[in-house]
Amino acid sequence: MARDYYGILGVSKGASDDEIKRAYRKLARQFHPDVNPDPEAQEKFKDINAAYEVLSDDRKRQIVDLGGDPLAPGGGGPGGPGGPGGAGPFVGFQDIMDAFFGGATGAGRGPRPRTRPGADAILRLELDLQETAFGVEAPITVDTAVLCTTCSGAGTAAGTHLATCEACGGRGEVQSVQRTFLGQVVSARPCTVCQGYGTTIPHPCPTCAGDGRVRTRRSLTVKIPAGVEDGMRIRLAQQGEVGPGGGTAGDLYVEIHERPHDVFSRKGDDLHCRVTVPMTAAALGTRLTIKALDSEEPVDVKPGTQPGSTLRLRARGVPHLRGAGRGDLYVHLDVRTPTKLDAEQERMLREFAKTRGEEVAELTKQGGFFSRMRDAFNGHA
Numbered sequence: 001m002a003r004d005y006y007g008i009l010g011v012s013k014g015a016s017d018d019e020i021k022r023a024y025r026k027l028a029r030q031f032h033p034d035v036n037p038d039p040e041a042q043e044k045f046k047d048i049n050a051a052y053e054v055l056s057d058d059r060k061r062q063i064v065d066l067g068g069d070p071l072a073p074g075g076g077g078p079g080g081p082g083g084p085g086g087a088g089p090f091v092g093f094q095d096i097m098d099a100f101f102g103g104a105t106g107a108g109r110g111p112r113p114r115t116r117p118g119a120d121a122i123l124r125l126e127l128d129l130q131e132t133a134f135g136v137e138a139p140i141t142v143d144t145a146v147l148c149t150t151c152s153g154a155g156t157a158a159g160t161h162l163a164t165c166e167a168c169g170g171r172g173e174v175q176s177v178q179r180t181f182l183g184q185v186v187s188a189r190p191c192t193v194c195q196g197y198g199t200t201i202p203h204p205c206p207t208c209a210g211d212g213r214v215r216t217r218r219s220l221t222v223k224i225p226a227g228v229e230d231g232m233r234i235r236l237a238q239q240g241e242v243g244p245g246g247g248t249a250g251d252l253y254v255e256i257h258e259r260p261h262d263v264f265s266r267k268g269d270d271l272h273c274r275v276t277v278p279m280t281a282a283a284l285g286t287r288l289t290i291k292a293l294d295s296e297e298p299v300d301v302k303p304g305t306q307p308g309s310t311l312r313l314r315a316r317g318v319p320h321l322r323g324a325g326r327g328d329l330y331v332h333l334d335v336r337t338p339t340k341l342d343a344e345q346e347r348m349l350r351e352f353a354k355t356r357g358e359e360v361a362e363l364t365k366q367g368g369f370f371s372r373m374r375d376a377f378n379g380h381a
């Protein structure tokens with residue numbers, strides 16, 4: 001809340017300059033520390049002086065009349081480039097809201113700190129299935145801002161210091177009174193001389209030009225746990241961008257991208273693969289050796305196995321990222337029908353069909369529906 005400067009001096013809002021001066025002199029004599037040693041009187045004397053400072057200055061008094069407090073932290077200052085009307089013809093909506101609800105004029109934002117936290121960084125890391133499944137220590141190259149070792153983040157050249165900005169008196173912002181469609185408002189804008197810092201760097205560090213950080217390329221090793229999935233991010237605390245002024249580094253996120261595998265497709269922690277077995281093996285049953293990710297698994301294909309059958313090998317998938325155990329490996333069986341039969345094989349198959357009572361019509365020589373069907377299938381065999 002803005003202080004009641006009129007109340008402190010005991011004058012009305014319409015008081016003339018003379019009235020204000022008289023009220024101030026009277027109260028100053030009464031509460032001056034030389035004549036009144038009471039500690040409360042000292043406080044009162046400070047208030048009186050503040051009230052007089054504000055109400056005897058036309059611009060500050062105008063700010064008070066608009067509900068602002070020119071003495072609040074960040075609340076205006078000695079006339080700078082942003083004096084009345086100096087901040088351009090437009091007042092942003094936020095400024096207006098600030099003016100009415102105390103954002104800029106009452107609470108005060110103050111100068112913004114030179115040292116601010118850094119941003120997070122993200123890095124894409126391509127891994128193959130073997131690595132995502134069982135983990136890996138992957139070398140990565142990181143391009144980020146790091147602390148400037150010449151100035152340790154201060155931004156100043158050796159033996160020099162920051163200087164208080166003369167344009168804004170160190171407040172980092174300047175207040176102005178402007179006419180808007182909502183009437184007159186007080187608005188605050190960052191000081192253009194110091195970019196709102198309230199300080200300037202007369203002699204910037206030659207290495208970082210005052211930023212307190214420099215861009216550099218680093219090599220790190222990131223430990224990828226077993227079971228990570230495509231799209232997951234590994235967080236490396238404070239390995240991201242160092243902030244302006246050497247502020248605390250953000251985090252580095254390493255985003256996992258899993259390369260497609262030649263044999264296995266992955267769904268969660270389960271793996272899927274396709275294995276082709278000849279029609280005869282599917283009919284008679286057989287034993288296969290499946291090359292899983294990290295083992296060889298004997299698998300029995302039962303006699304009479306149909307095309308599209310699936311075998312499930314428990315715990316031969318990807319290890320779970322959290323908790324023990326692994327996903328499963330699903331082996332999808334494609335049954336292959338022979339595409340080229342010599343005369344003897346064909347004779348035996350016809351014989352076989354006959355013993356099963358399966359009628360197989362002979363194809364006509366000039367082709368026809370079945371011939372076209374056969375060609376179509378062959379095309380996909």
Ligand SMILES: [Zn+2]
Binds near residue numbers: 151154155205207
């Ligand atoms: Zn530096």
Ligand SMILES: [Zn+2]
Binds near residue numbers: 165171
């Ligand atoms: Zn400034």
